[in-house]
C-alpha cells in the first residue's frame with residue numbers, strides 16, 4: 001500500500017489512504033478511524049508518521065479528535081462560497097441550512113484612523129462604530145470580522161444589535177439599499193489571540209478578506225476585515241471566456 005520509492009512523503013500517502021476510505025464510504029461520518037497502533041502495524045511506519053498524517057486531516061477539519069475516545073470522521077466539508085453576489089454572513093449561513101451566530105469581541109464608537117476615514121470617505125471629525133465579532137455556524141467558529149461603519153448612518157446602533165446581522169440592520173432599521181462591494185482576498189496566518197477565538201492551532205492558515213461596501217448612490221457604508229478559517233472555506237469564482 002505504501003510506496004517507499006515514491007517522491008510523495010509516506011505521511012502524505014497515509015493521508016490520501018484515509019481520505020480515500022472516506023470517499024468510498026468505507027469510513028463514514030462519525031466512524032472512529034483505526035488507532036495509531038493499528039496504522040503503525042498495517043503500514044510498518046513509525047507512530048510519528050501516522051500522527052503527522054492524522055493531525056493534518058484534523059487541522060483540515062476532515063477528522064476530529066475527541067479526548068480519551070479516539071479520532072473520528074467529522075463530516076464537515078468546506079463551505080464553498082461563490083465570489084460573486086453580495087451577501088452577508090447571516091444570510092449566507094441561513095441559505096445553507098446552518099444556524100448563524102456571533103460572539104461580540106468588541107464594540108466601540110471612535111474616531112477612525114486616516115486609512116479607514118479615507119476608505120469610508122469621512123469628513124474630518126466624523127465618527128465610526130467598530131464592531132468585532134467571531135462568526136459562528138452551527139456552533140463552529142468560522143471567521144473573525146472587524147467592521148467599521150460611519151456612525152452618522154446608524155446612530156442608534158448598540159452592542160446588542162451589532163451582534164446580529166449588520167446587513168439586516170442597515171437595510172431594515174437604517175432603510176438603506178445595499179448596492180455593491182469591492183473585495184480583496186489574501187492568505188494569512190492567525191495570531192495567538194485569533195487562534196483562540198477561532199479554536200484552531202496557532203499559526204493556522206486563514207483567508208484574509210477586506211470588503212468595502214457601498215449603498216445605492218455610491219456611499220461607502222462598511223469597511224470589514226474578515227479572517228475566514230482556511231480549513232472551513234473554499235471560494236469559487238466563475239470565469240467567463242475572455
Ligand code: 16G
Pocket residue numbers: 087088089090091145147164165166167168209211222224226
Ligand atoms: C460577510 C462579509 C462582511 C459583512 C458581513 C455581514 C465576507 C468576506 N464578508 O461576512 O463584510 O460585514 O458578511 O454579515 O463575506 P451580517 O449581516 O451577518 O452581520
